[in-house]
Amino acid sequence: MGTIFVDNLEPQSGTSLTLGASGDSIKASTGAVWTGTVAESSSSSIVENGSNSNGKFTKFADGTMICLMDETLTTPAVTTDIGNGGQVRSNNYTQSLPANFTDTSYQVSFSVGRLFMAGLSSNSEPSSVSQIGWHLRAWSSATGDENVKVSIMAIGRWY
Amino acid sequence: MKIKLNPMVVSNSKQAPVISLSGLILTIDGQKIDLSTIPVGGQAESDTDLLQGIVTRDEVTVNYLYSTDIYESNQSTKQQDYEFDITEGTIACPLKRRSA
Numbered sequence: 001m002g003t004i005f006v007d008n009l010e011p012q013s014g015t016s017l018t019l020g021a022s023g024d025s026i027k028a029s030t031g032a033v034w035t036g037t038v039a040e041s042s043s044s045s046i047v048e049n050g051s052n053s054n055g056k057f058t059k060f061a062d063g064t065m066i067c068l069m070d071e072t073l074t075t076p077a078v079t080t081d082i083g084n085g086g087q088v089r090s091n092n093y094t095q096s097l098p099a100n101f102t103d104t105s106y107q108v109s110f111s112v113g114r115l116f117m118a119g120l121s122s123n124s125e126p127s128s129v130s131q132i133g134w135h136l137r138a139w140s141s142a143t144g145d146e147n148v149k150v151s152i153m154a155i156g157r158w159y
Numbered sequence: 160m161k162i163k164l165n166p167m168v169v170s171n172s173k174q175a176p177v178i179s180l181s182g183l184i185l186t187i188d189g190q191k192i193d194l195s196t197i198p199v200g201g202q203a204e205s206d207t208d209l210l211q212g213i214v215t216r217d218e219v220t221v222n223y224l225y226s227t228d229i230y231e232s233n234q235s236t237k238q239q240d241y242e243f244d245i246t247e248g249t250i251a252c253p254l255k256r257r258s259a
């Protein structure tokens with residue numbers, strides 16, 4: 001089958017568009033399958049999903065990469081005064097990335113369970129291309145009475 | 160000695176490191192690291208990109224860089240699959256290679 005170009009497609013309610021016969025893969029213009037190994041080459045796929053013990057990553061052919069990581073802290077103490085109107089922090093933690101960014105201009109966001117906040121630790125800003133330094137923060141001294149789960153998302157570039 | 164691997168994907172094509180231990184000499188891709196310089200019961204901060212964090216005579220964490228053109232994108236997510244307790248010899252690579 002040759003290449004089909006579709007312009008100004010306006011699906012009707014209750015209809016769907018299927019590309020390729022059953023068992024076929026939609027392929028990128030490079031000829032590679034849509035989801036596979038992403039590389040700086042003419043044979044690259046569009047999206048690559050991967051994982052290891054440090055977390056999950058999604059690389060896109062345009063150079064964007066998203067890393068997702070989880071950490072569970074056991075009854076963390078958040079008691080070190082850092083000023084700023086009485087804010088306190090925990091010990092500093094280090095989270096290795098599942099895949100390296102090309103530079104330290106990537107953005108990081110945290111989602112923390114229970115009453116805590118999390119942020120980059122001042123002694124590791126900017127984070128390196130391979131790891132993030134961070135700690136828990138709170139407005140007054142506290143010790144978690146249960147495990148605290150922290151989810152970290154980093155978005156940047158892999159090339 | 161407990162050797163922990165810290166797996167990280169890099170963009171450039173790269174084979175996973177070859178790691179071996181002989182006594183207190185740790186060898187990573189041919190580079191020797193003499194852990195006997197660390198006092199018994201003491202610890203040191205890693206001063207090489209090969210290792211991460213605190214190093215003792217009993218435990219090290221090795222940065223385990225690899226690329227997904229050689230190894231599969233999805234590897235084990237279990238920490239225990241990247242931990243080895245050995246006294247001598249070479250560590251078996253825990254990564255799944257892509258089929259040829």
